[in-house]
Amino acid sequence: MTAIKSYIEEKRTMFESYLLQRVEALQAPAPLKESMAYSLRAGGKRIRPMLLFAALETYGKEAEKGLDSACALEMIHTYSLIHDDLPAMDDDDLRRGKPTNHKVFGEATAILAGDALLTFAFELIASSTAHSPEQSVKLIRMLASAAGPEGMVGGQMADMAGEQKTLTLPELEYIHLHKTGRLLAFSVMAGAFIGGADERETSLLEKYARHIGLAFQIRDDILDVEGTEEEIGKPVGSDESNDKSTYPSLLSMNGAKEKLTEELNGAHEALAALGRPAPLLEAFANLIAERTA
Numbered sequence: 489m490t491a492i493k494s495y496i497e498e499k500r501t502m503f504e505s506y507l508l509q510r511v512e513a514l515q516a517p518a519p520l521k522e523s524m525a526y527s528l529r530a531g532g533k534r535i536r537p538m539l540l541f542a543a544l545e546t547y548g549k550e551a552e553k554g555l556d557s558a559c560a561l562e563m564i565h566t567y568s569l570i571h572d573d574l575p576a577m578d579d580d581d582l583r584r585g586k587p588t589n590h591k592v593f594g595e596a597t598a599i600l601a602g603d604a605l606l607t608f609a610f611e612l613i614a615s616s617t618a619h620s621p622e623q624s625v626k627l628i629r630m631l632a633s634a635a636g637p638e639g640m641v642g643g644q645m646a647d648m649a650g651e652q653k654t655l656t657l658p659e660l661e662y663i664h665l666h667k668t669g670r671l672l673a674f675s676v677m678a679g680a681f682i683g684g685a686d687e688r689e690t691s692l693l694e695k696y697a698r699h700i701g702l703a704f705q706i707r708d709d710i711l712d713v714e715g716t717e718e719e720i721g722k723p724v725g726s727d728e729s730n731d732k733s734t735y736p737s738l739l740s741m742n743g744a745k746e747k748l749t750e751e752l753n754g755a756h757e758a759l760a761a762l763g764r765p766a767p768l769l770e771a772f773a774n775l776i777a778e779r780t781a
Contacts, residue, residue: 490673492768492772492774492775494773495542495768496533496538498567499534499537499541499551500531500533501553503534503558503559503562504529505523505536506555506559507563508528508529510559510608511528512525514608514630516604520601520604521600522593523589523592523601524602524604526592526593527569527583527589528562528563528566528605529657530584532584532781533781534562535704535776536558536561536565536672536675537554537562537675537749539675539676539769540554540557540676541554541677542679542768542769542772543675544679544682544683544767545768546679546680546766546768547679547680547707549682549683549684550634550717552618552749554618554679555618556612556613556618557616557678557682558675559609560610560613561604561609561613561671561678563605564606564609564631564635564671565671567601567602567605567609568635568644570588570589570599570601570602570605571598571599571602572762573588573589574598574599575590577596577644577648579614587715588769606635609772610628610631610632613627613628614628621684623681626681627678628742630677631674631678634724635670635671635674636672637738639666639671640670640671641669643662643663643667643668644667646662646666646685647663647732648669650733651731651734652731653733655733657738659756660733660734660735660738661702664701664705665702665723668701668704668708669698669701669704670701672701673697673698676689676693676697676700677697677699689764692758695754696758696759696769699755699773700751700772700776702751703752703755703773703777704776705741706735706744706748706751707748707777707779708747709734709736710736710745711779711780711781713734713736713741714741750775751777752773752777755773759773
């Protein structure tokens with residue numbers, strides 16, 4: 489676990505510097521750029537871009553080759569959090585231990601900052617010199633699919649519709665495979681695509697990504713019960729107070745932990761069948777399952 493944390497720290501420094509430089513260089517109103525940068529700086533572990541880098545390195549490619557795609561991914565993830573925190577949606581005051589964007593900049597600026605991050609993300613990939621035009625078009629399509637109505641946004645809609653209802657396990661998994669899982673899957677699939685994975689390898693990595701996407705959310709649900717506000721950066725029990733179905737509420741805490749182990753094993757089985765060493769991806773699966781924030 490120490491090795492993967494060192495890897496993340498090394499790549500995160502490079503990634504965050506580039507990410508914020510791209511926002512700072514924009515010819516845009518200062519308050520808009522400040523609002524965009526505020527939420528980007530909140531950061532967290534940068535699991536999604538780091539997974540993209542890890543997939544690239546599994547195929548012997550330098551992480552820098554995926555830098556623009558990783559930044560685009562993180563911008564879309566960040567925009568979704570800004571909008572998710574708004575009063576019309578989750579109405580949260582804290583995000584990663586800091587006041588949410590609309591609490592600092594106001595609702596109108598927060599909405600526009602989210603809009604700006606979403607649209608600038610696609611410009612980043614389209615203008616990247618790291619890929620051929622054909623590769624850029626494929627990456628844009630992949631990311632748009634992961635983030636749009638059949639992906640993250642659709643999952644968010646289903647999540648809101650499921651509040652104050654007791655969902656079935658398939659309904660809950662649909663939400664999380666889309667709201668959380670699709671962007672995590674893009675991380676792996678984009679790295680594999682840029683790295684040159686063949687069809688068989690792509691299929692196995694897609695299975696890996698599906699398993700870690702569910703594992704990520706199950707762990708999130710467990711932390712919402714067993715974590716601390718200091719660790720998770722938001723009030724403990726917020727899902728329960730919002731009347732949301734969770735893995736512990738449907739399966740019991742022990743059942744949720746068993747399900748987490750099942751998804752983790754599935755991720756490792758997919759990697760074992762890959763036919764090439766993937767130590768970074770293996771370590772990320774363990775990290776996701778054991779994280780405390």
